[in-house]
Amino acid sequence: METGGDLLIIELGAVVLGLAIIARVARRIGVPALPLYLLAGLALGEGGLVELPASTEFIEAGAEIGVILMLLMLGLEFSARELIVNVRRSTLAGIVDFVLNFAPGFVAGVILGFDPIISGLLGGVTYISSSGIVAKLVADLDRIGNHETSVVLSVLVIEDLAMVIYLPVVSGLLFGGTVLSTTLTVAVSLVAVIAVLAVAYLLGDRLSAIALSKSSEALLLTLLGGTLLVAGLAGRLNISTAVGAFVVGVALSGEIVSRARGLLLPLRNLFAAVFFVFFGLQVDPSLIPNVAVAALVIAAVTIVTKIATGWIAAGRAGIGRPGRLRAGAALIAHGEFSIVIAELGIARESDLGALAAAYVIILTLVGAVLYQFSDSIPLARRKRLIGDASR
């Protein structure tokens, strides 16, 4: 047992140090670290270069905590009121986004011979952009003030909210039995989601006040314990742990939010990285060549459909052509949610994992580069059009 414990620590140390090097390299060359973490995960584990016999179990638990922390932090960014206002204002953009970007994945799944539920998961993978990566790109490139950024953020919020419905539905479909029992599971989980959201909306302020503590230690433990508990219960009810954690984040408001961000950020960074590595670990790298062509084609199609989404949504907000292109390019990057969705189906269809990993790696890198250089793409009659618009 003694040596086993040592081995666990040695493996963990090596993995985390490896991630540290990756994070530095990513920063140096100016790309998000997420796809590189996935690559690292692919290179490790069974079928990879090095196996991790002692630490895989620990990494798996860490990965689950990683998802919960990512979603909790995402939820902290929003208040319930903000979400409602946004859905009302940008419903059309949200629908366009869903139709244009769910379809490529779903159709590809059917063509590849996946069953309808797995195809539905692949549709989810292609639908959802990465709010985490996009928000970071926007901030890094100093584009928060850009007019199209509000449109991009609105679309991302609607996607995140859509997950609150989507994840329980697909979990219900995946783990349900007969048509009747599946329908029942889905219905129960949707009712539960609405109930939890209502509680969050009505009691959010009071819960925040109760959870608040002057002691950072007490606050951290309260947040972590409470969120894990709610997320775990949500998982039990097939609502998915991710949705549970997101709702907790939305429910919290006021002073506690800024303190929670400061306390949780380092933990989030650690465990989110672990999550992406773990996903890579689960994927057998030898499957990648089989799905490489499909991943490239789906990626190419969704680059076009995401740009179209941004173009249409920004156009409706009265934004000029260069801004519309930037909005589209911003939405290309896929990340954490695509991986969360793919993970649901990985046990049932191992090709889905390989496909999603390859797809996310491609889109995150291409998206980051395109968004960065979208201003260098010459658009016809750019100056004249903009000049007209300002008069």
Add this chain to the structure above:
Amino acid sequence: MRKVTETDLPGVGARFDIETNAGRFVGVVAHQTGRRDLVIYDEHDIDRACESVELTEDEGHTLGELLGGSPMLEHLDDAVHRLEGIVISWVTIDSKSPLAGLSLAEAALRTKTGAGIVALVGDSGSIPIPDGEKRLEPGDTAVVVGAPSAVKAATRLLTRTTP
């Protein structure tokens, strides 16, 4: 007031824009954290923030006061005017003024206009209640007090060449 366009930035805060008469766009991003970004938009691509300066809450207040003139002084001006029928005016002495370079005694502003100079503000500091030997240096600011018509006449003398 100019029309201000307000736009929600979910998860960040809000953005406020105005369009200037010259057709340029200037905006402020108000973060939930209290941070403010001063944003200047590109002339050729009005949706693009070509310059974005991060300001703390305190820096934002300071810049706001600079841009809005000095609301404190304006308030003081209004109050005095309303209560006593007196005007206080800050006048920059023009080099072309017939009084430029003269001492206060030589200028005899009070005799000529009825308005008095209660302070001089220049590079070397401010002189409250200056005596007759102090000079009206071009570029300095004179704080002129008197009845509205007297202050108007004094301002004309200090800022313009004789007709």
